[in-house]
Amino acid sequence: MKVAIEVNGQTVAEEVEDRTLLVHYLRETAGLTATNIGCDTTSCGACTVLLDGESVKSCTMLAAQADGHAITTMEGLTADDGELHPLQRAFREQHGLQCGFCTPGMIMASVSLLDHNPKPTRQEVRDGLEGNLCRCTGYHNIVSAVVEASGQEVDR
Amino acid sequence: MSIAGTRVVRVEDQKLITTGGTYVEDLRGDALTGAVHAMFVRSPIAHARITSIDTSEALAAPGVIAVYTAADIDLPPAPVDPVTQSWLADGVVRYVGEAVALVLAEQRYQLADAAELIDIDYDPLEPVSSIDAALADETLLFPEHGSNVMQVNGKEFDEKTFDDCEVVVTRTIVNQRVAPVPLEVRGAACTWGDDGRLMVWLSTQNAQIARTVVAAGLGVGEESVRIVTPDVGGGFGAKVGADPEVVALGWAARHSGRAIRWTETRSENLTSMTHGRAQQNTITIGGRRDGTVLAFRLEVVQDTGAYPRLPFLPILTELMASGVYHFPRVETASRAVATNTAPISAYRGAGRPEATAAVERAMDLFAAEIGMDPGEVRKANFIAPEEFPYQTPTGASYDTGDYATALDRVLEAGGYADLRAEQARRRASGDPVALGLGISSYVEVTAGDDSGGEGGRVDINPDGSVTAYTGSSPHGQGLGTSLAMLLSDQLGIPLDKIAVRHGDTDEVPKGIGTFASRSLQMGGSAMRLAADQVIARARELAANMLEASPDDLELNVDQGVWQVRGAPASSTVTWAQLAERAGEGELSADEWYDEGAPTFPFGAHLAVVEVDTLTGKVELRRLIAVDDAGPVVNPLAFRGQRHGGLGQGAAQALLEVMNYDPDGNPTTATLADYSFISATELPDFELVNMETPTTRNLLGVKGIGEAATIGSTPAVHNAVVDAVAHLGVRHIDMPTTPVRVWQALGDARKAEAK
């Protein structure tokens, strides 16, 4: 079937198998490989992207379900002139990533988190990111990164 | 001014936060255009004879290129001493998840369809699903070996060891099996070139060792294999070298004449990537009522899983058995037994966390028995600072340490006395939410492997920039930044002009890789040697150009120029000029560092938990840590390694376990079932600094990759038991889940009622 999705501001329209997952559509059809796959049970959040501004796990949706909608992946956060999104900057500054595999999903989930709660406490960040797993960082610096990106001071 | 020791954001990150890393699955190069997809069909049964495999229907399915089984693969099996392992199960399957067939198809989604059509008949055998069942030796995994015991180490115990002790405590403690779960699963891509060489892109912790494994498996020379390590999404020990799947893929690529891509699923990863820990340890500790321990005994039974992959794991546990303590008598022994479960291999700490868990639980059990504060008991038995280097009874040579100071600092930072007072208040008032404090004092060994050194190469490019090559293989640790910082200090060349490369066996033919927390001490020292050589060569060249004696030349590291000592600042030469003069590729040094000896990082952790005594639910409230690994190159990365270690270590104490039922079926085979710790279950970590250098390598550093994992597990574990100690509980095996805690409380109540 033909699926047309606006990905990071550009429409991608391709013929794909009906059962194509959104994450595979993004990675293979749209050629955007930042979005990762870390599980097969909707548990890890490595595949998190924004669908019309709301975070979704792209491994759990068919590409067809996103037909006609707008998707933002981590690649879409960087401005055309290379300027980083505050969350991208904060993840680097606060060392909120190590191997980087969870990072695209973690950053997209954080965009959505800050959208709903612009000044979260550390505990609110922890609770908000419960569906995004990281094996490397112990989460401490991920929490700091989100707090920093929200314009609040990081005190630990 | 030196940048080592200052907080530097990582050079690795720009890519990782914009377009994302390039992991194996992300490779889009020409060599893989048109590559077929691979999938392993795995055993759904723990122990069985394979009576028949019919692949005909699968072969006829759309897009299927080939279906291979053991009958097709004409390679001798891999030696896994004292037995062997076929690349695909040959006649018998020995664990759920063992690869039985390999399917190649044009498209990814065709694989699962085809796999369904493969008809495999199994004739079930009795499963050996636990250590006890293995020791019974009734059903054997390898009848030709004659026993499930794969390895035995240690001497007979002396009956009199505990004779002079006023108090003796003994207990068997389970160090449960956990799954490493790097967030990136295993993956590889491979293709045979027209030059007859196999090219493999592999998610691994060491390309060079992977090359050795793959070449040996395929029966070709190492020069016929090139391994390239793209970005790697975590390894934690489980991605050391190359798993048998990679050899099967290399063979299949040759046989089919096609380039192949393989990525496992998470469920496959949980059942068929190696697991870690899996020990059953019996400790006996004896001493005087004043807190002095006189004797300690550790008896290890290591579950190896179905194939013994890492024989030295229990040996390392024995080596580190007595921890930070000056015990007059120490006895250890180990046995390793095969079970019908996934093979056990390295997992963050690999043998040392098990030793620390055993001795730190033992110290708490001893303290409880004599009614002394666990901190005081530890202090009464520490190896004193003036005793270093300290030779342990088990054969380790500790380099440097100050264990009492580490403990004092962590107790001070945590406010230990106040916490104990708060605990007493809650107990007195009958508060159902109990407070628990857990201490662990630890020492571990880094670069304890016997792998023969590490390589480093430094090239000064004609534009004055540096390309450095390391045999280490960072995959999240930020070693690229740390090495660049060291080089920048040494050469006076700014960070942004230094590129550190690794992981391509054609570029770095010799290397050992990243595991055993060895990379900074070994890889960093190798880089230091190479830079020293480059500086020596540059001195000659600069002397020549400035018409001075080499002895009068100095490298001004602030400006990155060579100058004659005392001469006007105008007469200098730059690195670019030197590289130009030396000629293309000439200002370069390639060194191998093999002088280094193992080092012994140490520390102390304090965990604070709350346990709801009505439900058994545990909340980790605080985790305070001293982790001393000598001088710190990049505090940002150093703290990050500690955070990650603390999280993973706490997870083992609180939540994680890879479970099998009595039939050998894994019951935690997806991330929905396996209790991977999330952000909500962890507190902010409180880090306390301490730096005690070693003399055993050129940089004075020790490893930090695993230290915090090793310290945190027993601290959190001890805290949970401490929380309910007043209710009569002495021990709860990990993970201390609500059910386990609740059961322990019930058992204690029943025992009291009797």
Ligand code: FES
């Ligand atoms: S890949 Fe794990 S939640 Fe989508």
Ligand code: FES
């Ligand atoms: S940085 Fe490795 S999984 Fe999060």
